[in-house]
Amino acid sequence: MKKGYLTLENGEVFEGVLIGDVSEGKGEVVFNTSMTGYQEIVSDPSYAGQIITFCYPLIGNVGINLLDNESRALSLAGVVVSDLCTAPSHYQSVKTFADHLAQFGVPCLAEVDTRALVKKVRVHGTMKGVIADRPADRAAFFQDWDAPEDWVKCVSTKEIRRYDGSGPHVVLIDYGYKKSILDALLQAGCRVTVVPYDTPFETIRVLKPNGIVFSNGPGDPMVLKPWFPEIKRLAETYPALGICLGHQLIAAAHGAAIGKLLFGHRGGNHPVKDTETGKVWMTTQNHSYVVKEETVDEHLFRITYKNVNDGSVEGLKHRHLPVETVQFHPEAHPGPRDAEHIFHRFINSMKYAGEVHHAVATRN
Structure with missing residues (x-):
């Protein structure tokens, strides 16, 4: 050898x-x-x-x-x-x-x-x-280090892909999504459209989604700063779920600062505490960057989860809109399935938003 x-x-x-x-x-x-x-x-x-x-x-x-x-x-x-x-x-x-x-x-x-x-x-x-x-x-x-900064561009799909389902229509923005995220949505009955990371708001609007999932992905979220206005507009228009990089992007698009951990969280046994109930979930994680707690706008978001080991921000929930983000992976693969309920909560938020929209339209 x-x-x-x-x-x-x-x-x-x-x-x-x-x-x-x-x-x-x-x-x-x-x-x-x-x-x-x-x-x-x-x-x-x-x-x-x-x-x-x-x-x-x-x-x-x-x-x-x-x-x-x-x-x-x-x-x-x-x-x-x-x-x-x-x-x-x-x-x-x-x-x-x-x-x-x-x-x-x-x-x-x-x-x-x-x-x-x-x-x-x-x-x-x-x-x-x-x-x-x-x-x-x-x-x-x-x-002579020549590694690209925009890793998302390297791994994101170049074309729109559609997957049939009988439930709510989810647009999955591909920053480097794991197949298990798509599988979790499909298993829940969702119809899913996967779009490239740089798909503009108007193109997504034409697809008539019931909700948006901002996926995981590689690299520094600040590389995608030119897309923050589009991300913010999408999150404020549709029920949204941000996972890992998606969590960081939604937070940064609403003014939060991003920092980098010394050596990151990568593994299937990271304890995360629910700030409301005190319950601890075991989660799968893979990230270097984190949302800085002191920069989160507390009038817009409340912190829903924190890392038990280092106290870093692990989740956010918008105070007025159906927007939730998690730093960990609710689909796991590999790892524990403690956080699967987050997908169910997202799907319920789409159904509720649809019912409210229908009720308002009927009254008008």
Whole structure:
């Protein structure tokens, strides 16, 4: 096997073994604490441009199946693991984890001391890194860093897609949505139209939606600042649900500031407290950026959820309009399903808004 190296922007180098023919990958080095769901994790478009380090030591033991991909292609920049299984055992497995990464040109570095690497990231924060067959020339590499800022543009659909259903019509704005969000809406009976992230208000209005879902996605929400007026107008016109990046975009469009965590929240066991009931939900998360609590307009929004570990904002609810946002993933995949009720609440808000509209129209 060929030796490989992960070089961090602070100059530290981690040695391992390169898997497959892809020998270089550049990205932001992050880590995920989930013990299951590696297939869903690597296919989540929110990881575009990032190198994922898996904390769980054994990856690939059940192979790759045809059901659990969260997108049609892989957008991440690389994968770092400790022990990579090359002989998976599962009745649904169709290929190995290594073959899956190779199919989409994603480099993988195995036999790495991932515990030591994660400790470095926790201390220094997320850092740029490069996977290569030799330690990188730090000065030359990071001087020529050419990663795009607008990762949403890279992963969003380029065309409108329609999915039939008998219930309310939902427009899902694709900032890099996970398939499980679409599945959750379809399973609830919704008719869903997926639109590109830069679809203007007037085009969406013509589609006559009953509600809007602002999806998850990669990167800094402030890159999408030119679209804040459109996002604000949509959220103030239709019942809306913002998930992860969608949560940040709705908040920022209404004047809130966005900050970046030292090393982010990525995993399937993040505790979130309901500020009204005091109940704690276990949630799946994947994000670096957060809404700054002190900048939320308390006359417009109330904070509905907070992270138990660090107190960061995990959800907002508009005080006058049917608009709700969550920083975590109610569809999970992988992870616990504690927060599935958020989809039901959103669907009920669409039905209620429709009933109110019908009642007003009848009176007039």
